[in-house]
Amino acid sequence: MNRFIQTNLGWRRSIAGLIIFLTMALVACGSSATATPVTTTTTGSTPVSQPQATSVPSSAVSARDSIVLVIAEQPAVVDALGTGGGISQAVHHDNMSDPLTWQSGDDQRIVPTSATTGWEQVGPSKWRFFLREGVKFHNGEPWNAQAALPSLAILASSENDNPSYGYTGGFTAEAFDEFTLDINCTTPCPIFPNTAFFANFTAPDFLASTTEEDRARQNVSFGPYKLVEWDFGVSITQEAYEDYVPAGDHFEFQTPVIRDVKWFFRGEPQVMAAMVKTGEADIAWDVGVDAIDTLDANQIKSGGSAEVFTLDVLSMLHPETSKLKVRQAMAHAINCQEMIDALYGGNSVCRGNIIWPGVIGATESNTAPYSFDPGLSRQLLEEANYDNDTVLRLFSRGTRIPKQVEVLEAVQGYLADVGVNVDVNIVDVQGFLDRRNCRAGQAVADLLSDRGSTKDAADATLEEMQAALAAANERGSTSCATAELIENEPSNETLDFGRQITYYLNCSKAQSPFCDPSPGGIQEQLAPALAASGDERKQLLEGLADFVHEQALWLTPFDLPVIYAVDPKLNWQPRFDRRVRINSMTFSP
Template sequence: MTTRTSRRIAAFAAVPLVFLAACSGQGPGTAAGTDLTIALAVEPVSLDPCDTQDATNAVVLRTNVTESLTRIDPETGEVVPFLAESWEQVDPSTWRFTLRQGVRFHDGTPFDAAAAAASINRVLDPELNCQNLDQFPYPLTATALDAATLQVVSESPDSILPLRISYADIGAPATPAGEKTSSPVGTGPYRFAERVQGQSVTLTRNDDYWGQAGQATSVRYVYREEPSVRAGMARTGEASIAVPVSVQDATDDDRTREYQDNRVFFLRTSTEKAPFTDPRVRRAAQQAIDKQTIVGSLMERTGTPFDQIVASTVNGHIDGFTGPAFDPAAAEQLLRAAEADGVDVRAPIDLVTRPDLFPGSDEVIQAIHQNLQSVGFTVNILSLDTDAWLQLLRSPFPPDQKATIIAISHDNISGDASFSFPKYMAGDGSNSTIRNPEIDALLAEAEQAGGAERAALYQRAAEIEYRDVNAFLPIALQSKLLMLGPGIEYQPNSLTGVELSVADIAITTG
C-alpha cells in the first residue's frame, strides 16, 4: 500500500532579518547577525550518522546535518516522507522506497538508492556497534533496484518498517564503512564545519540544500554543565537558545518555553547482582522512594509522578495502571524477609547518574538516595560522564560491576513500544537486565503483529514487568524547558529533545 504523499514538515517560516547596528553588547545569538549559538548541557559522544539514537548526538546532527528517508511529524506523530517521497509494501518482509531526486550530499555526491542502501546497511553492521542498531530488532538488507528505488527486505515481517527506517540517518558514500567518522557528511540544511573537542561544534548553512534552508548562516554549539550558566547566556544574548534550563532559572515571560518529548525518568536495577537478584528487594526499592514528594517539590513543572517507563502516547502504555505506593515500612519488611532467607540486603549499591541527566537531577538523585538509605539499603551515588554512564547502561556490562541502580531519562517519540521494550526488557536487549522467557515471547509476538493486537501484546509484557519483575523504578513523566535569547524565535515541539532543527529558528528584530 503506497503512502499518501505528505507535505514535508515546514522547516522554516520566513522572518525578515533586520540588522540592529545601533545595539551594543549583543552576543552572537542575537538579531545583530546571522550566527547562532546554542548552549547545551553536554557535548556529543559521537558525530557519526549511525549514532543519532542518543539525543546528545541527535540534537546536533538530526535534520541539521543528516536526514533519513522518513520522518515523524511532530504535530501528528505520523510517518511522513523526507528523503523518500513514497513507499509501498511488496510483501510482509519487503518494502520499496521511491527516493527524492536532485538531492546532493555536502561533498557534492548525488544522493541515490545506492548511497541510501550503503548507509542503511552500515547502520546494521554489528561490528560497527552503531547506537541506531538498537532500533532494528532483526537483520534487514537494503538494495538499490535503480537510482531512485530502494528495496529493504527484513528477516521477519515488519509492519512499521517505514517508521523504523526514520532512525537510519543517511551519510555520504565517502563515510568509512568499517569505522566511525568524526566528520559527518549528510544532505541536510547545515554542513559540519568544525569540532573543538570539549568546547564546541560548528555547522554552516548549506546554500545548495534541496529544501528550505535556515535563516542562520552558521550555528555553534557550546557546552555548559550548569543550567544556571546556560540560562544566563540566553538572558544576556551570549546564546541564542539554552537547552535545557531548570525551573529555578526559568523566566516568567515567553522567553522560556516548555515542551514534552514523551520522556520518562526511571531507574533500572541490575537484577543479576545481589541484592537485586531477589524480587522482594527490587519491590522494596520501589516502595522506599517517595516520588510524589520528590517530583512535586524538586521537579515542579518539569515532572509528574509516573508509574510506567513509556508515556501514554506509546502503545505499550497500560491505561489506568498504578504502581506500588510509597510505603517505607513495607519496604523494610520486604528487606528483612529477604535477609532472613540469606540475601545480602546490605551489599553496597551504586546509584549511577550523570550531571546532564536533566536540570536539577542532582537534587532528585540525592533525595532518592536518602529514601533508599532510610529503609536499610547501602547506597553510594556515582556520577559519571556520558561515556562512562553508557558503559554501565549497555551490555556487555563490566564483569567487576557491583549492584547498580542506574538513572535513565528515556524518550520514545515514535509512539511504538518496539523502540523501548526490546532494548530495556528483552533477554538480549542492549540495556536490559531482565531474563524472563514470558516477556521475551510476548515481545517477539508483538513484533509480528499490528494495530490493537500489537499494543495488547506490549501491554501484557509491561504488566508482567511492573507487577512481577520490578526491574524498573519509574519516577516521573518529564517536561523540559528551554530559554530563548534576545531577537530569537523558536517554538519547541515533541521532537525538540532529539531534533532541534536550526532551520526552524528565526532571527527577529527583537
C-alpha cells in the same frame, strides 16, 4: 518534607506562581501512532506547545543569519551513525543528518525527508522506499540506493551503539533500482516508517576509508548544516550546507536562512539561562524550572521530551537485584511525588512504567506509580533475605537532566532509609556508555565469541541465549563491568511500547538490563507483539507492559518536561519531543 531532599539536596522552594505559569504555557496533545504514515496526534508524557504552521515559504527571510545555541553537554560523537540520546543529539542527528523518515513537529505524522519522497509496504516484513534524486553528501558523494546500503548495514546491527536499531530492530537492505530501496525486516514490521527517524546516513566512500574512531569527530551526511569545527569541550561550529535539497514545503526541511551556527556546552542550567538573558545566546535548553524566575515571560518556551527519567534495575547477574521482592522493595521505598514537588515544582508526573497513557501498550493500571511505603519495603527485603552489606552501584552521566544530582542523592537517601545502600557514580559520557552497554546483549556476544561464532547477537538462538545467561549469572557479570542501577531517559517518539521492548527486554541488546530466554518466556513473546497490528498489537503490548510493572524493572520513573530559554525575536516553537531543527528558525527584526 523528607529529610533526604531537605538536607542532602538543599532544595529551595519554587517561585510563587510557577505551577500556574507552566500550566498556561503547556498545551497537551493526544492520540497514538499508527502502523502507516498517516496524520496523527499524540498524548505525550508532558504537555506540549504545538507550532501552528506546517510549512515555510520558499521566500522565508531572517533578520539575522547567525545563531548561538547552548546545551548542557557536548555529544559523545558527531558521527551520523553514532550514539545519540538526549539533548546533545540535536547537534548532529537533528541538524547535520537527515534520516529515512521524520515525525513532523506539528502533528506527529510521518513525513519524507531530503532522503526520501515516500514509501509503501510490499509485504509483512518488507518496505519499499523511494529516494529523493539530486541529493549529495556534504563531501559531494551522490545519494542513491547503493550509497544507503553501507550505513544501513550498521544501523541494522544490535552489536554497535547506533541510534536506530532500538527503534527499527534488525533488517537487511537492498537496492531495487538506483533510487528505490527495499528494507527487509528480520521479523514482521508493520510500523517500520514510524520507527526510522534515527536511520541516518554517512557518505559510503568516506565510511569505507575512515575508522570508527576517526568518524566520531566528523559528520559527512546530507543534513541542512555541515560541521566546520569542533573545539572539544567548548563549542561546535556549523554552517548551512549550500547544496541542501529541501523536502517539499515542510517547515522542518527547508533550505536554511540562518547560515552560521555555534553551539556552546554549559553544565549549569542557571548559566545557560543567563546567556540568553544577557544576549550571549539565542536559545538554551533544558534550563529547568528554577530558571523561570530569572527570565522574562517572553524568553521562556516549554515543551515535551517524549521521555521519562528512570533507573534501570539489573534483574540478572546480581544476587540481590535479580530478586523480585528486592526490586519491589526499592520501588516502594521512594517518595516520587515528594521528590518532583520539591525539585520540579510539581511539574511532572510519577509513573510506574517507562511509558504513559497514550502509548500503545500503556494502561492506567500498568503505568500507575508505586505507592510510597517504606514499611512494606523493609518487609519485602526481610522476606527476600536481603544482604544488608550489599552496596549497589549506580552509574549516571553528568548533567543529563536538570537537578540530576539532587534526584540521585534523593533516591540514595530513600533507599538507605530502608537498608539498601547505593554508591552513586557520575561519570563522563563514554564511561557511562561502557557500563550501560555491558548487559544482556554483551552476555550473548560473549558466548558466541567463546563458541567461535561470528553471527550477530540478534541472530542467537534461544539455546544460545539461555547458555549465555547461565554463564554470565555464574560469573556474576559479562566480560565487562556494568552496574545494578543505570540512569536512563527512555524515549517513546513512536508512541508504541514496541520501541521499549526491542531495546530493554531483549536478550540480544547490549544495554538490556533484562533477559528471559526461557521456553515461552519474554524473549519469545517479543516477535509476535512486534509483528502484530491493530487490536492484537495493543493487547500483546499491554501484556508486556503489565509484566514490566509487576516485576518493578525500572525505578522511580517520572516524566521530563523541557524548559527553553529563547530570544523573543527567534521564530520557533518546541516539538512534542526535544528535537530541534535550526533550518525551521528565523529571526524577526
